[in-house]
Amino acid sequence: MIDATVLVIDDDDDILLSARLLLKQHFQQVVTCKSPREINVLLSRNEVDIILLDMNYQKGSSDGREGLYWLEHILSIDKDYVVILMTAYGNVELAVQAIKKGATDFILKPWENEKLFATLSAAAKLRHSNKKVNKLEKLHTSLQTDMARRFEHIVGASEPIQKLQGVLLKVAPTDANILILGENGTGKQVFAYEIHKHSQRKNGVFMHVDLGSLTENLFESELFGYAKGAFTDAKEDKPGRFEMAEGGTIFLDEIGNLSLPLQAKLLSVIQNRTVNRLGESRERKINVRLVTATNMPLSEMVTKGTFRQDLLFRINTVELLLPPLSKRGSDILLLASHFLQTFNNKYHRNIQKFDSKAEALLLRYHWPGNVRELQHVIERAVIMTDGLQITEEDLQLNPQKFGGNAAPTVQEEMALGDMEKLMVQRAIEKHKGNISRAASELGLTRAALYRRIEKFDL
Numbered sequence: 001m002i003d004a005t006v007l008v009i010d011d012d013d014d015i016l017l018s019a020r021l022l023l024k025q026h027f028q029q030v031v032t033c034k035s036p037r038e039i040n041v042l043l044s045r046n047e048v049d050i051i052l053l054d055m056n057y058q059k060g061s062s063d064g065r066e067g068l069y070w071l072e073h074i075l076s077i078d079k080d081y082v083v084i085l086m087t088a089y090g091n092v093e094l095a096v097q098a099i100k101k102g103a104t105d106f107i108l109k110p111w112e113n114e115k116l117f118a119t120l121s122a123a124a125k126l127r128h129s130n131k132k133v134n135k136l137e138k139l140h141t142s143l144q145t146d147m148a149r150r151f152e153h154i155v156g157a158s159e160p161i162q163k164l165q166g167v168l169l170k171v172a173p174t175d176a177n178i179l180i181l182g183e184n185g186t187g188k189q190v191f192a193y194e195i196h197k198h199s200q201r202k203n204g205v206f207m208h209v210d211l212g213s214l215t216e217n218l219f220e221s222e223l224f225g226y227a228k229g230a231f232t233d234a235k236e237d238k239p240g241r242f243e244m245a246e247g248g249t250i251f252l253d254e255i256g257n258l259s260l261p262l263q264a265k266l267l268s269v270i271q272n273r274t275v276n277r278l279g280e281s282r283e284r285k286i287n288v289r290l291v292t293a294t295n296m297p298l299s300e301m302v303t304k305g306t307f308r309q310d311l312l313f314r315i316n317t318v319e320l321l322l323p324p325l326s327k328r329g330s331d332i333l334l335l336a337s338h339f340l341q342t343f344n345n346k347y348h349r350n351i352q353k354f355d356s357k358a359e360a361l362l363l364r365y366h367w368p369g370n371v372r373e374l375q376h377v378i379e380r381a382v383i384m385t386d387g388l389q390i391t392e393e394d395l396q397l398n399p400q401k402f403g404g405n406a407a408p409t410v411q412e413e414m415a416l417g418d419m420e421k422l423m424v425q426r427a428i429e430k431h432k433g434n435i436s437r438a439a440s441e442l443g444l445t446r447a448a449l450y451r452r453i454e455k456f457d458l
């Protein structure tokens with residue numbers, strides 16, 4: 001039984017009866033009616049998928065004009081209705097005209113049952129895939145809107161940020177590969193999305209892939225996809241992220257974390273602009289714009305032999321170096337006000353501003369965690385503040401972070417929690433704020449390390 005509702009419209013009772021008898025054996029629901037004037041009511045009452053529409057209604061008419069009129073009317077209600085026209089007169093001209101106006105197919109009366117069934121079951125398939133595409137388009141639009149809301153826009157009026165925005169606007173519309181460098185939390189992802197938003201691909205997908213979180217095993221299946229049976233759990237064919245980003249932008253974050261063998265695999269995809277799903281020999285062409293980011297010093301890594309020079313040359317057609325927050329002057333206050341607004345909305349608060357001492361502290365502090373840290377500090381302050389202004393105390397900034405040498409020494413009776421905090425602090429200092437490296441030294445994932453930084457208020 002085909003899961004579709006067919007509406008048959010014809011002024012001849014015999015036709016309606018034989019259509020009903022035949023079609024109800026195969027289709028979930030069959031609705032019939034004698035006059036196209038009932039179309040509006042019928043379409044609003046039933047979830048109709050296919051409409052089988054006669055071309056002539058008035059006695060003696062055979063030019064099919066009425067049919068064309070009602071066809072247009074139906075498609076003006078919803079262009080995705082699948083309409084099959086029928087007529088007793090074999091008129092090729094009319095068929096062509098009907099198809100041009102959006103009919104899906106045409107059938108001659110008297111019909112052969114097999115032919116009618118074949119036409120309608122093909123129509124049901126078409127309707128089904130139209131519905132699927134519609135659903136996916138809606139999902140895509142809502143994801144895009146959601147994404148745009150999440151990233152909003154780049155906040156910053158300082159000279160370095162203005163310059164970067166100028167470069168961004170120049171290179172975004174080209175298809176050049178862009179490498180974004182900068183410490184953790186400087187806004188690499190925000191810039192990557194901004195590039196996408198100003199590119200020719202802005203209506204396509206923006207696919208973010210955190211390479212740092214992919215294990216060696218998952219890398220290929222996740223990025224390039226796999227064929228059914230390629231490995232035990234491969235129950236069906238699955239496209240990889242490159243294919244899913246078709247026509248859009250793929251943002252490969254933490255590219256400095258890739259091992260040399262994986263760098264070679266990625267290079268070959270970028271060079272050939274094709275992917276091979278695991279377990280499949282076929283090469284699939286890809287059309288994606290590549291944006292990459294890392295907080296690691298890729299040039300130094302090339303010198304040390306831990307990053308391939310040819311891969312670096314492929315990805316860095318244009319390089320954007322995001323400055324640490326402490327080098328952005330009064331952007332700190334702009335960003336702080338921006339986050340104050342965001343969290344006022346989120347927590348239904350109405351805090352007006354920062355008092356002058358709090359502002360001075362925000363400007364003085366050196367922000368090792370950059371914009372992300374500022375965001376967390378303001379969120380916490382919005383939650384904790386009782387008054388209408390955020391004070392120095394509300395910011396709860398750790399004075400140890402002002403100097404470099406204030407780290408505590410290990411004491412014999414140090415509590416476990418303090419010990420953990422000290423280890424985390426030292427690892428971050430040792431790697432100059434490079435979270436990925438500190439995390440790998442501590443044997444933690446980046447997310448786990450971020451949780452500890454939050455927990456210990458570092």
Ligand SMILES: Nc1ncnc2c1ncn2[C@@H]1O[C@H](COP(=O)(O)OP(=O)(O)OP(=O)(O)O)[C@@H](O)[C@H]1O
Nearest residue numbers: 153154155156183184185186187188189190371372
């Ligand atoms: N210029 C900016 N304007 C507004 N928000 C920003 C800006 N820069 C960063 N943010 C916000 O700060 C947070 C951290 O930014 P983002 O994730 O882009 O940093 P990142 O450099 O990609 O970090 P990581 O290296 O840890 O992945 C995000 O919530 C982002 O929305």
